[in-house]
Amino acid sequence: xxxxxxxxxxxxxxxxFLPTEYLYIGVQLIFALLMLMLFVAPFAGIISWVERxxxxxxxxxxxxxxxxxxxxxxxxxDGIKSLLKEDIIPTNADPILFRLAPYLVxxxxxxxxxxxxxxxxxxxADLNIGIFYLIAVTSIVTVGIMMSGWAxxxxxxxxxxxxxxxxxxxxxxxxxxxxxxIVLLSGSLSMQEIIAAQGAYPWEWFLFSNPFTAMTFFILxxxxxxxxNRAPFDIPEAxxxxxxxxxxxxxxxxxxxxYFEEWANIYLIAAVGTALFLGGWQIPxxxxxxxxxxxxxxxxxxxxxxxxxxxxxxxxxxIWIRWTLPRVRVDQLMILCWxxxxxxxxxxxxxxxxxxxxxxxGVPLVSxxxxxxAVVTGGxxxxxxxxxxxxxxxxxxxxxFV
Amino acid sequence: MGELRTxxxxxxxxxQHPSTHGVxxxxxxxxxxxxTTAVPDxxxxxxxxxxxxxxxxxxxxxxxxxxxxxxxxxxCNYTYALAVERLAGIETSRxxxxxxxxxxxxxxxISHLLAVGALGMDVGAYTPFVHGLREREKVxxxxxxxxxxxxxxNYARVGGVIYDMPPGWxxxxxxxxxxxxxxxxxxxxxxxxxxxxxxxxxxxxxxxKEDAINYNLVGPNLRxxxxxxxxxxxxxxxxxxxxxxxxxxxxxxxxxxxxxxDRYMVRIKEMRESCKILRQCFEKIPAEGEAQVxxxxxxxPPAGEVYVRTxxxxxxxxxxxxxDGSDKPYRVKFRAGSFTAMSIxxxxxxxxxxxxxxxxxxxxxxxxxxxxx
Numbered sequence: 001x002x003x004x005x006x007x008x009x010x011x012x013x014x015x016x017f018l019p020t021e022y023l024y025i026g027v028q029l030i031f032a033l034l035m036l037m038l039f040v041a042p043f044a045g046i047i048s049w050v051e052r053x054x055x056x057x058x059x060x061x062x063x064x065x066x067x068x069x070x071x072x073x074x075x076x077x078d079g080i081k082s083l084l085k086e087d088i089i090p091t092n093a094d095p096i097l098f099r100l101a102p103y104l105v106x107x108x109x110x111x112x113x114x115x116x117x118x119x120x121x122x123x124x125a126d127l128n129i130g131i132f133y134l135i136a137v138t139s140i141v142t143v144g145i146m147m148s149g150w151a152x153x154x155x156x157x158x159x160x161x162x163x164x165x166x167x168x169x170x171x172x173x174x175x176x177x178x179x180x181x182i183v184l185l186s187g188s189l190s191m192q193e194i195i196a197a198q199g200a201y202p203w204e205w206f207l208f209s210n211p212f213t214a215m216t217f218f219i220l221x222x223x224x225x226x227x228x229n230r231a232p233f234d235i236p237e238a239x240x241x242x243x244x245x246x247x248x249x250x251x252x253x254x255x256x257x258x259y260f261e262e263w264a265n266i267y268l269i270a271a272v273g274t275a276l277f278l279g280g281w282q283i284p285x286x287x288x289x290x291x292x293x294x295x296x297x298x299x300x301x302x303x304x305x306x307x308x309x310x311x312x313x314x315x316x317x318x319i320w321i322r323w324t325l326p327r328v329r330v331d332q333l334m335i336l337c338w339x340x341x342x343x344x345x346x347x348x349x350x351x352x353x354x355x356x357x358x359x360x361x362g363v364p365l366v367s368x369x370x371x372x373x374a375v376v377t378g379g380x381x382x383x384x385x386x387x388x389x390x391x392x393x394x395x396x397x398x399x400x401f402v
Numbered sequence: 403m404g405e406l407r408t409x410x411x412x413x414x415x416x417x418q419h420p421s422t423h424g425v426x427x428x429x430x431x432x433x434x435x436x437x438t439t440a441v442p443d444x445x446x447x448x449x450x451x452x453x454x455x456x457x458x459x460x461x462x463x464x465x466x467x468x469x470x471x472x473x474x475x476x477x478c479n480y481t482y483a484l485a486v487e488r489l490a491g492i493e494t495s496r497x498x499x500x501x502x503x504x505x506x507x508x509x510x511x512i513s514h515l516l517a518v519g520a521l522g523m524d525v526g527a528y529t530p531f532v533h534g535l536r537e538r539e540k541v542x543x544x545x546x547x548x549x550x551x552x553x554x555x556n557y558a559r560v561g562g563v564i565y566d567m568p569p570g571w572x573x574x575x576x577x578x579x580x581x582x583x584x585x586x587x588x589x590x591x592x593x594x595x596x597x598x599x600x601x602x603x604x605x606x607x608x609x610x611k612e613d614a615i616n617y618n619l620v621g622p623n624l625r626x627x628x629x630x631x632x633x634x635x636x637x638x639x640x641x642x643x644x645x646x647x648x649x650x651x652x653x654x655x656x657x658x659x660x661x662x663x664d665r666y667m668v669r670i671k672e673m674r675e676s677c678k679i680l681r682q683c684f685e686k687i688p689a690e691g692e693a694q695v696x697x698x699x700x701x702x703p704p705a706g707e708v709y710v711r712t713x714x715x716x717x718x719x720x721x722x723x724x725x726d727g728s729d730k731p732y733r734v735k736f737r738a739g740s741f742t743a744m745s746i747x748x749x750x751x752x753x754x755x756x757x758x759x760x761x762x763x764x765x766x767x768x769x770x771x772x773x774x775x
Contacts, residue, residue: 055528055529059529060536061532156413163435232598241756243419323528326525326526326596327525327526327527327757329601329755330435331755332601388588391587
């Protein structure tokens with residue numbers, strides 16, 4: 001980066017009274033923005049395609065399969081269509097806030113990707129307060145959603161915005177507690193250092209580090225779902241009650257910004273879960289050496305793939321939940337947060353701290369046992385699925401290409 | 403600083419709202435999430451079907467009865483045909499009666515499938531609704547083979563039914579039932595036994611036995627409150643007395659007797675009973691018999707009146723028919739279950755949450771066209 005800036009200095013007439021640091025910062029900013037635009041933004045689109053295809057399969061439908069191979073470019077087509085659509089601003093809406101709200105939502109989600117570590121090198125900025133930064137900037141989304149709900153001048157939108165504010169503010173606390181557990185274990189807030197503290201093999205992950213962290217993973221997952229307004233906690237946009245809540249009055253590109261936030265958020269949930277609990281991009285050292293010996297780009301590619309596959313697996317679970325479970329009611333949501341997640345979150349934080357005092361080196365046997373338990377549970381789950389499919393005598397279509 | 407006071411908000415739910423299932427309007431007074439009242443405002447779908455009947459001949463009115471309740475067109479067809487037959491003294495063949503029962507029970511299954519699926523969708527589970535629609539399509543295919551229509555069947559006629567069943571059709575229906583019953587169990591695992599659904603429905607919208615009777619609720623809504631009243635058993639018509647089936651009533655398994663979960667469960671159980679009736683139908687149906695007995699082109703029932711009640715999918719469907727001896731009815735009046743179900747909304751919805759109102763209306767299974775006709 002610095003070399004590029006120095007090279008630029010020789011080429012362009014740079015005003016001498018300005019410190020050269022400004023140029024460095026400028027170059028870095030532009031580079032970061034380019035990376036976000038070209039590399040991260042399509043994630044939301046891809047997730048939208050994945051969601052629609054998976055949902056279609058769960059519902060015995062086909063889903064988008066016309067634009068591009070297997071409908072893969074559907075998100076591009078939809079995006080272009082929305083750009084060309086009329087942008088309606090209701091007469092009685094607050095014109096400034098109404099226009100501003102989608103951008104806030106968009107920015108809040110977009111800049112969170114700055115600290116998502118796709119591989120050991122592929123990260124826009126490895127901030128030393130990475131995870132804290134992530135919690136902080138995603139809170140901007142709440143402001144945007146509330147603003148859109150209020151500015152729409154629509155009672156349904158207002159209710160949606162209010163629900164969203166109550167929900168996100170409440171669920172920040174269990175999320176924070178769950179992240180605190182990981183910060184205790186890794187001793188750092190930086191995303192890369194958190195991943196570096198874990199190993200490549202499942203029993204070296206924080207998920208199986210001790211029984212409390214295993215529980216913390218579920219607390220984080222549930223509260224992340226709630227914070228991202230995902231089903232079964234999608235009450236701010238509850239379609240059957242509030243007619244899609246805060247985004248009711250939006251159309252065209254502004255409407256798409258809300259959906260960009262939603263889909264980007266699924267990936268963000270998955271990425272945080274992967275980085276914090278599932279070992280992130282870690283690959284076994286032997287594989288890394290072999291990769292480095294073959295081609296210098298190969299280890300990074302493998303790391304990226306590892307991260308991506310783990311994250312996509314969580315994305316699949318999120319989508320699966322979305323299309324299976326009914327929505328909880330707003331008071332049940334609060335009960336879940338304050339009565340269950342919060343005490344358990346405290347217990348996990350305390351338990352992990354105690355564990356670290358008692359066993360500073362960790363107990364590999366416990367990790368193996370937990371991993372074994374997870375494998376057995378997963379095996380039993382698939383056995384039940386197979387058994388029930390057999391009992392119901394359903395024809396299973398295994399071909400994913402329709 | 404004075405006491406912090408909240409202000410009541412008037413929320414207009416409908417006429418176009420995703421969870422009103424048609425065009426109904428609820429004037430909801432809310433204080434935040436909790437409502438004070440929800441007053442139903444009906445009449446958006448009035449198509450003056452009953453007035454049209456006075457201008458149509460007895461035969462000619464038959465297609466209009468489809469539109470009374472488009473999800474249970476078979477039952478409406480049948481109720482009107484039965485009223486005319488009673489008034490004109492027409493006897494149908496036994497085979498035609500069996501065909502009518504088969505078509506009505508198939509109709510009951512798909513209507514309930516849509517009801518429970520739509521309830522699932524109203525509380526936020528989208529997939530069960532689509533699975534319900536998938537099964538509904540299979541039944542629609544069967545009914546299409548029977549009468550050529552998929553929604554407004556227009557199958558029953560004065561004096562029987564329009565077509566006999568095509569050869570081999572009974573096998574198809576039986577094979578559908580054989581695969582539908584396990585699928586219903588799968589549906590239960592997906593939706594009915596779901597913890598969130600149970601928590602959303604139990605103890606919500608409790609209608610007591612007395613209220614259910616006083617407000618004139620009918621069908622699954624009445625039985626959900628624990629009243630064992632089914633016209634198929636209590637005031638038998640057609641060939642129903644020959645069948646062995648149970649009347650499911652609400653048991654309060656969710657929490658309180660007569661809550662949303664009870665009404666939901668009654669519908670699930672009724673689908674199983676309908677499968678049972680269909681199996682018996684195909685065992686007992688006589689091989690001989692004409693689909694429609696000879697009926698004059700212009701039916702002229704003697705002057706008089708008749709009131710016929712049948713158990714439609716949404717409960718007691720009444721048809722009041724007055725004849726003045728001409729070839730057109732003097733007056734036709736349908737008494738529909740959805741209309742009375744709307745009357746209880748105002749009482750039960752007091753102090754509910756908005757999300758509960760949606761679940762409550764869905765559990766009443768109102769069909770907007772049936773309210774207004």
